[in-house]
Amino acid sequence: MQIESLKISYFTVYRLSTYLRVLSKLDRSRVGTITSVEIGEMTCTPDTQVRKDLAYFGQFGKSGTGYDVKKLKRKISEILGTRKIWHVALIGVGSLGRALLAYPGFKERGFYFVAAFDIDKKKIGKQFNKIIVQDMRYLEKEIKEKKIKIGTIxxxxxxxxxxxxxxxxxxxxxxxxxxxIRLKVMKKIRVRNIDLASEIALFSFYLKNKSW
Amino acid sequence: MQIESLKISYFTVYRLSTYLRVLSKLDRSRVGTITSVEIGEMTCTPDTQVRKDLAYFGQFGKSGTGYDVKKLKRKISEILGTRKIWHVALIGVGSLGRALLAYPGFKERGFYFVAAFDIDKKKIGKQFNKIIVQDMRYLEKEIKEKKIKIGTIxxxxxxxxxxxxxxxxxxxxxxxxxxxIRLKVMKKIRVRNIDLASEIALFSFYLKNKSW
DNA sequence: GTATGTGAAGTAATTCACAGCT
DNA sequence: AGCTGTGAATTACTTCACATAC
Known part of the structure; x- marks a missing residue:
């Protein structure tokens, strides 16, 4: 599938991923079709948002019936690019890094850690989830050889x-x-920040002010 | 500080947390004042956004000069409620749970894990980062006794x-x-979802379509 | 001159409302 | 009748432009 040059927002792509997840859980037991209302209920999204998100990429549904579960699942997978295998590198094999290596959700979506690095000499050579920790000096070599496009810090x-x-x-x-920290990069580089402390700070604000 | 019933967005609160972080790093070495342009550069935020975010809560700056670093830092801490200690519970002491227990950023902001639970009998009684894993049956008791308002799943x-x-x-x-999974809760309950697989799915979309 | 604070303007995202298909 | 797909309306968020303060 080739997407027209229509600008798709981050929000839409993220939601598509949540739709795909609930569809995946359904597939076995459920046959046939599903409506945007049902997808919306399962993902806490308004049904009109579900339809709009999908409509950016084509007309997959049938008026009066809904969406064919199997077909929709395949379509969203295609859109997200999760029918392909992606190689991922990890820098920093501390407790968070090890948790990421062990996280099952990445493999399910086709994201495989294929290289891990650390500055700690004691960790180099050790193996976590079948990945051997390497010296930082091999970073560039590994990224190039394994065609790694996604890096995790x-x-x-x-x-x-x-x-x-x-x-x-x-x-x-x-x-x-x-x-x-907010990384400084060229515009064409995508960065997703997971800032756990700032996320939790939202809670203290809420508990204090009962608003946001 | 009591905030007027003006509605503050999630985005503003999140950014305030990033401003606070860069201010904290400055405090020692740097004396005096800082401008919204400087804060903006350090956090990858437009200076006008920095000023607007701060202005929701009062007038902390001085025209022609900027903001007093120490004072601003204290103000933002107050706004976010991070001058207080918050008790946090953790359910699930797998590799991700243990990484969260060990994450230093929480304590820095006043968020302390005070209870951890797991269904795995082998983990119960074990200690991670000074927290003893408890049987799930004590969940309610601990939350009430320790006045826990923030739970981590x-x-x-x-x-x-x-x-x-x-x-x-x-x-x-x-x-x-x-x-x-999107949790179903009453409107007054705040939920922050960290969905690692959906976050990484944004990358495959980008790599495939070079857009979002 | 320099930098804040803010109403007004602009942009982005969501929700509504309904035409059209099955 | 039921449900999709979508332009229009709305709401939310950001950026601009500039009056005001130091």
Missing amino acids: AVPASNAQQITNRFVDAGVECIFNFAP | AVPASNAQQITNRFVDAGVECIFNFAP
């Missing part, structure tokens, strides 16, 4: 920018950043 | 809704959810 903030620069120079286009 | 999707219900019944008001 799970190191303290102080080292994150430098690793980002090395990632980008080596050909990484997408960065999954768990370090609490 | 790091279990598979299949158990997440049931735990949510127990959380809410016991008095939890904010839920930090790492399970890949």
Whole structure:
């Protein structure tokens, strides 16, 4: 599938991923069709939003009936690009890094960690979830050889920018950043920040002010 | 500080947290004032956005000069409620749960895990980061006794809704959810979902379509 | 001159309302 | 009748432009 140059928002892509997940859980037991209202209920999304998100990419539904579950699942997979295998690198094999290596949700969607690095000499050579931790000096070599386009940063903030620069120079286009710092990159590089402390800070604000 | 009933968006609160972080790093070495342009550069936010975010809560700056670093830092802390200690519960002491227990960013902001639970009998009684894993049956008791308002869910999707219900019944008001499922809760309960698989799905979409 | 604070303007995202298909 | 697909309306968020303060 080739998407017209229509601009798709981050929000839409994210929701598509949640639709795909609930469809995947359905597929076995359920046959036939599903409506946008049902998808909406399962994902806490208004049905009109579900339809609009899908409509950006074509007309997959049947008026009066809904969407064919199997077909829709395949379509969303295609749109998201999750029918392909993606190679991912990890920098920082601390407790968070190891949790990411072990996270089953990535493999399910076709994202495979194929290289892990750490500056800690004691960790180098050790194996976690079948990935052997390597010395940082091989970063560029591995990224190029394994055609890695997605890099994951799970190191303290102080080292994150430098690793980002090395990632980008080596050909990484997408960065999954768990370090609490906003990385400076060219516009064409995608960065997703998971800032756990800022996320939890929303709660103290809410508990204090009962608003947001 | 009491905030007028002006509606503050999630985006504003989140950004305030990032401003606070860069201010905290400055405080030692730097004296005096900082401008919205400087804060903006450090957090990848337009300066006009920085000023607008701050202006929701009062007039902390000085025209022609900027903001007093120490004072601004204190103000944002007050706004976010991070000058207080918040008790947090964790359900699910798998690799992700343990990474959360070990994450230093929470304590820095005043969020302390004070109870952890797991269904795995082998984990119960074990200690991680000074927290002893307890049997799930003590969930309600601990939440009430320790006045826990923030609960963290790091279990598979299949158990997440049931735990949510127990959380809410016991008095939890904010839920930090790492399970890949949209939890159903009353409107007054705050939920922040960290859906790692959906986040990474954005990358395959981008790599495939070079857009979002 | 320099930087804040803010109403007004602009942009983006969501929701409504309904025409049209099955 | 039931449900999709979509332009129009709405709401939310961001950026601009500039009056005001130091």
